[in-house]
Amino acid sequence: MPTWLATHTASLLLLLACLAQLSRCNQGKVNFREKEKQVLDQILGPGRYDARIRPSGANGTDGPAIVRVNLFVRSIATISDIKMEYSVQLTFREQWMDERLKFNDFGGRIKYLTLTDANRVWMPDLFFANEKEGHFHNIIMPNVYIRIFPYGSVLYSIRISLTLSCPMNLKLYPLDRQTCSLRMASYGWTTDDLVFLWKDGDPVQVVKNLHLPRFTLEKFLTDYCNSKTNTGEYSCLKVDLLFKREFSYYLIQIYIPCCMLVIVSWVSFWLDQNAVPARVSLGVTTLLTMATQTSGINASLPPVSYTKAIDVWTGVCLTFVFGALLEFALVNYASRSDMHRENMKKQRRQCELEHAASLEAAADLLEDGTTTFAMKPLVRHPGDALSLENARTCEIHMQPKRDNCCRTWLSKFPTRSKRIDVISRITFPLVFALFNLVYWSTYLFREEAEVD
Template structure:
């Protein structure tokens, strides 16, 4: 190899070496720094290392000993229905619980995590220890998985764990329906530990605003008046278990029942009184009116009871429908009494007519006898006149009473005036109708005053409604 070729080879070798060195120097400086997701993955892999963390063992309490404290809070998203027959209600809520697990702490890791990493996020709750909370009065329930499972877990640098999930529940709600439909009901949501006793796990309400309710909550037949939180630890033969409770106080909306039950009931009772103004001889009209209103009232009562559970006590609605049914039935019985009195009046009129005819015949006979006696003996008419007076005295006593109202020491007698006023209606059937026109409305008005005063003004203690 000549000297020129050797020089070119040496020059090429030196350029290649220099280029590789420069690439190494600048290449290291241009590598991208790891982003937060990569850092989060590294931290999760480290804290979730099965050699260090076991999700089957509960975390220790504060100070390294004692029970694990779990703080709970709820957000009520909606209440779908409140069923009076099944005595249950359906609710959708966001359930959150938070506790401290020192084994998941990562603020002391090296290198120190960036300050903008506020928490780690998980979607698989099986990777961490979870409290064994359950809803003790639940009948049905399901999780929400559209579009993805509505659940997340946040792990904070100090080891705190926040678990949040959206669930729908159907819960039992025992009701006391004595004041239905003027009642209030308390529906309870109970949460308790299934296996851990208070020596291991304690549930507590979040200190600030533990229960939140959406402002768009609208129920068709109820209004949520208030809600309270409380504790309900249960003691069994296996230990004492921590328990939380939310009491939701609902007031029933009365306007629906006023329009569907009370006003129609009043109208049916008033319609049954129309028969009091019909003639006693209008038998088909009065019977049809009475039977129709009675059947309508009975059908309405039956339809109402089908929407309510069979209970052993009397409800406020039972009192109303029972009294209305009694008034309608009473109007029908009143017609039966009027019809009976009318037939008696007709029989009595026939008897009086025959009696007057007999009296006329007797008077004519006496006049004939008197004329014959006068033609024989002028002075022998005294016994005959006495006989005539004796025979007519009984009929003179049937004359009507003085229609004027008598005065007793200058005071008008109410009873006498009432009797005088009733004398304007000679038949008993007519008098019964007139009395019914006054008595039935007065009694119904008195019942309404007593009913609404007894039930509307009655105050319920919410504590007495909690089952």
């Protein structure tokens, strides 16, 4: 055979071999898809699998079926204080072993079978114990799948949104931390038939950069919460989400405005005591504003029977504003009393002048060497009684008083109304500063103690 003919013959045989191999590969792919259908018909066909019967226990025993659970928290929408609930969207996964679903993977070509109809296989009867509302996601298709692995393992995954109850203790509000739970339990199968366990390793995952409007998710803890009733013991899982309330919002919206209102009410102490319209308007305006602020805060909180930290703050601030208004009433009363005292001083000066005049007259008589005897009249005139009363008043006012440092300092201010204003300028800020010291040290230390 010529050389060129042999070369062409070898090339032709090689080409035919490649075409045959490619044809076998394509034929294998078609058969692979056909094999999946055959496997599904084989394990889930009529009369072959009963979804009403639970799987056997570990190693094919009659023990309880073991279902391992893990969660992926996609988002936390809202945490409501007044309703004591929170909304969460999560991907929920369950995995269990069902030996009736074992199949031939054809040398690893079939990694798993995927289903979208949960009614085809047995499903655990899990429910969320503290759920208020919930719904599945069906856009564009139902967000659910079931994977069946060759060795009989079943993985169920679904995306759901839940509104869950979260009982809160608001004694330290808004310096508080709250723990909201997610509880999952079996509804009908007792622990003799079904047991839920957290997946080993990392049972709960949380999306990165989780943002909440008024809270920060500090950490989460997984635990078990099996419950016993008169119908048996039921398996239960729970995850506790620990939230810390963001204090900066309340500092800007509540605490600083309340401090400003209290300080504005003190401006009344620096106004003239005769500026009645200005002082009354200032006191009433700050009092009404503080009352409106308090009612707005209480409207955003549930009506609880205990006293909250914010109640103490708003109550004391309201008391200071009300005290500033009462201080003006006291100043007004003292001002009228000062006018009466001025009249008494005028009478005292008149008594002193009359007494000095009588002494000068007596001295003149003594110098002249004459002596007179005054006889008491049998009938006393009304003016004589008034003179005696004025004399006693003069004697009372002329009694010496012991001085001290406070009285000496207050004597710089001529009237009692002015002294009340001056004392209030010092007393109100000092007492308010002392209250702040006690308030923040008490509630901040209580917060740290509860965390520990």
